[in-house]
Amino acid sequence: MYPVILSVGPLAVRTAGGMGILAAWLASTVAAREMSRRSHPPDVVRDFVVPGFLAGFIGARLAYVMLFDPAWYLAHPWQVVALWQGGFAEEGAFLGGLGAAMWWCRKRQVPFRAFVDALAPGLALGGAIAHIGAFLGGSGYGTPTGLPWAVTFTNPNSSAPLGIPLHPTQLYESALDLALLAGLRSLRRCPGAPGQQFLAFLLGTALIRLAVDPVKADVIMIGDTLTSGQLMAAIVLVGAGLWLVRMGRQGSAEGGRA
Amino acid sequence: MGTVAWPIQVTRRRGEEWAMRTRADRVRRLGPDRSGPPRGAVAVAALVLVLMWTGSIGRAAWAKDPIFATMAVAHDTSGSEAPGFTLATPEGQTLALSSFRGRVVFLNFWATWCPPCRLEMPSMERLHQEFKDQGLAILAVDIEESPKLVAKFMREFRLTFPALLDSDSRVSSRYAVRGLPTTVLIDRRGRIAGRAIGPREWTSPEGRALIRSLLERG
Numbered sequence: 178m179y180p181v182i183l184s185v186g187p188l189a190v191r192t193a194g195g196m197g198i199l200a201a202w203l204a205s206t207v208a209a210r211e212m213s214r215r216s217h218p219p220d221v222v223r224d225f226v227v228p229g230f231l232a233g234f235i236g237a238r239l240a241y242v243m244l245f246d247p248a249w250y251l252a253h254p255w256q257v258v259a260l261w262q263g264g265f266a267e268e269g270a271f272l273g274g275l276g277a278a279m280w281w282c283r284k285r286q287v288p289f290r291a292f293v294d295a296l297a298p299g300l301a302l303g304g305a306i307a308h309i310g311a312f313l314g315g316s317g318y319g320t321p322t323g324l325p326w327a328v329t330f331t332n333p334n335s336s337a338p339l340g341i342p343l344h345p346t347q348l349y350e351s352a353l354d355l356a357l358l359a360g361l362r363s364l365r366r367c368p369g370a371p372g373q374q375f376l377a378f379l380l381g382t383a384l385i386r387l388a389v390d391p392v393k394a395d396v397i398m399i400g401d402t403l404t405s406g407q408l409m410a411a412i413v414l415v416g417a418g419l420w421l422v423r424m425g426r427q428g429s430a431e432g433g434r435a
Numbered sequence: 436m437g438t439v440a441w442p443i444q445v446t447r448r449r450g451e452e453w454a455m456r457t458r459a460d461r462v463r464r465l466g467p468d469r470s471g472p473p474r475g476a477v478a479v480a481a482l483v484l485v486l487m488w489t490g491s492i493g494r495a496a497w498a499k500d501p502i503f504a505t506m507a508v509a510h511d512t513s514g515s516e517a518p519g520f521t522l523a524t525p526e527g528q529t530l531a532l533s534s535f536r537g538r539v540v541f542l543n544f545w546a547t548w549c550p551p552c553r554l555e556m557p558s559m560e561r562l563h564q565e566f567k568d569q570g571l572a573i574l575a576v577d578i579e580e581s582p583k584l585v586a587k588f589m590r591e592f593r594l595t596f597p598a599l600l601d602s603d604s605r606v607s608s609r610y611a612v613r614g615l616p617t618t619v620l621i622d623r624r625g626r627i628a629g630r631a632i633g634p635r636e637w638t639s640p641e642g643r644a645l646i647r648s649l650l651e652r653g
Contacts (some may be wrong), residue, residue, distance in 0.1 A: 227477040249581040256579070262548035264584075333554030333634075338592045340557055394591060 181189060196310025198405040204296075204303030211295035221285050225352035227370045228307035229277050236273020237265035244268075244397045244405045263336060266397060268409040287354045290401065297378035304353035304382070318395045319344025336395070344392045351386060357381040370424050383410035482573045484643055485607040500647050505641040508620065508629040517542075517621045518609045522576065522599035525586035530574070530597060532621075540621040544601075544612045546580055547588045552616040555634035556592055562637045562646065563596045570623070576601050578615065620645075622652060 205226040228365070241264045242250045242257050269302035272408055282289040310319040315335025320343065321327075327342035337343065357378065366379055386406045390396060396404040461518060503510035515542070521531040532540065545552035556575075563573045573596035577585045582600055589598050602609050610619055613632070620629040628649060635640060 202569075227474075246581040246583045249583070253579065253581075259548075334550040339553065341593070376505075 182342065187289050189296020191211075191314055192220045193307075193310045193314035193316060196313065197307055198230075200303035200306035200310070201226055203306060204299035206295045206299075208299035208361045211298060212292075215291050215295060216275070217287060217291060217295070221281075221287050221292070224285075225278070225281050228281065229274055232273040232277030234265075234273070236269035236271070236276070237267065238269065240266035240272070241397070244399070249388040266405060266407055267273055271409070288371065290375070293375040294371060294373065297374040298358055300378060301354050301358040301361060301381070303379045305351045305358065308351035308354060309348045312351070316395060317347050317350070317393065319346035319349075320390050322392070343394070346389055346395075349392075353389070357385065370428060372420070372424065376417055376420055376424070379413050384415045386410035446595075476536055477594050499553060502641075503629050504633065506635055506639075506645050508618075508631045508635075508645065510629050511627045514626050517619070517625055517627050518606075520606045520609070522596055522601060523582075524567060524599060525582040525589070527582075530599060532574075533625075535572045535574075535621075535624050537623055538570045538572045539623055539646070541571060541619060541646075542610070542611070542619040543573065543575045544578060544607050544615060544617045545575055546578045546615055547584055548580075549615040551634040553592075555637065556594060558635070558637040558642070559596065560592075560594050562642070565638070565643075566624075566646055566650065571646060573597075576606060578607050578612075579604055620649060622649060628652075 180192045201233055205223055208222045212222045213219045224435070238257070238260065244262065244266055256262075278293060279289065281287075282292050315330050315332070315337035318330070318337035319340050322344045323342065324344070326345065328345045329342050330337040330339055333339065360381060361374055364374065387410050390406050390410075393404070395407075396406060399408050400404050517532065519532050521529055523529050532542075539561070541559070543552075543555075545556075547553075559573055559575070562571070567573075575596060576592070576599045578601050580600070585598050585600060588594075607617075610617070616632075616634055618631040618635070619627060620631075622628045629645075637646070
């Protein structure tokens with residue numbers, strides 16, 4: 178749709194990049210408010226924006242390089258930093274951000290669960306915005322479809338194939354991210370153990386991935402049937418499930434003592 | 436005045452720092468915060484990243500022959516032989532330019548990250564469908580990209596002409612390719628007939644006329 182928002186001479190700010198930064202900023206604002214609601218200093222979150230964003234960015238690129246065509250990138254190592262040519266994988270952004278959050282909590286001495294709980298709604302909101310950015314830039318596009326709400330990309334700067342009606346997968350993901358945000362907000366009314374918000378975010382995001390990937394075309398295939406996103410979602414679902422079981426046990430143990 | 440050292444090791448016990456609610460509070464107790472990353476440097480880093488996400492488009496065109504001129508294709512009348520090459524397709528086969536002798540070769544240099552290249556691809560596909568049986572061979576030479584990426588692109592854009600991988604840019608430098616896309620038109624006798632820098636609408640009436648004129652020349 179509108180892949181470039183601002184161009185000065187030969188330089189152009191890509192809409193996806195600009196929306197990514199807007200998403201990070203809004204996410205941090207929401208997360209900072211969540212942090213002070215939990216009686217922790219909001220600065221810990223605000224200062225995390227840049228290292229968190231960088232870790233996610235680097236993680237996304239490394240994941241793309243390692244999942245898409247590692248042998249070729251091994252033979253052409255300088256191409257790894259050819260960022261203007263695109264090529265990022267969300268799974269890497271998640272892992273990079275998670276790693277950075279763990280390191281940050283240790284460094285700033287904040288409890289990890291409270292920290293990621295505060296991040297959860299911000300991340301859902303950020304995801305909704307970032308996917309709109311992806312839509313405008315044409316990345317993360319869907320498979321061809323005859324449905325009435327199919328979108329056809331025409332701008333040559335779009336990453337998507339031009340002139341073919343496609344599933345607007347980015348908008349599906351954006352809408353589902355907003356639904357997840359609403360879910361997280363309503364979950365706040367029944368307070369649970371620390372980590373509850375983040376756990377719900379993990380489960381929700383994994384389910385969104387599993388639901389959308391079948392109609393997404395801009396994906397990395399692991400083997401012939403599975404996308405990298407589905408593989409990651411499956412791993413996250415198992416991990417979050419184990420955490421949920423442990424949380425349930427601890428909860429009932431405390432209940433028994435009371 | 437000068438920097439005053441504060442007993443940071445003493446005040447930074449576990450659990451204490453995050454209990455200090457606001458920055459002002461922390462500044463009052465500890466002095467200015469030096470533990471976080473410097474914000475200015477970080478903002479600059481973010482800006483640099485955004486700017487790296489950019490593309491530049493260079494194009495130049497000139498022409499002599501009227502039918503070449505209408506398409507802004509530089510007409511090469513020197514009769515110089517097109518440099519030969521053998522390149523691999525993403526599927527692992529190899530194709531040699533010499534095997535297309537007797538046909539008009541539409542040699543397009545491109546990359547998946549190049550927006551103007553993407554722009555002209557659909558018109559190249561229509562050209563391919565229209566003229567392939569009349570002696571036109573379209574070869575899309577990708578510059579230094581992964582075979583998997585090129586194969587994915589060809590599949591998603593539904594392109595049926597062959598893609599070739601110039602994995603070390605040797606062929607594009609022999610053809611003196613300076614900007615993408617560059618299209619070199621080679622006549623039936625293997626001589627370079629014309630060169631277009633930048634995208635064209637190849638299925639416009641002028642574009643079709645140019646291709647027909649090349650097909651008709653012996």
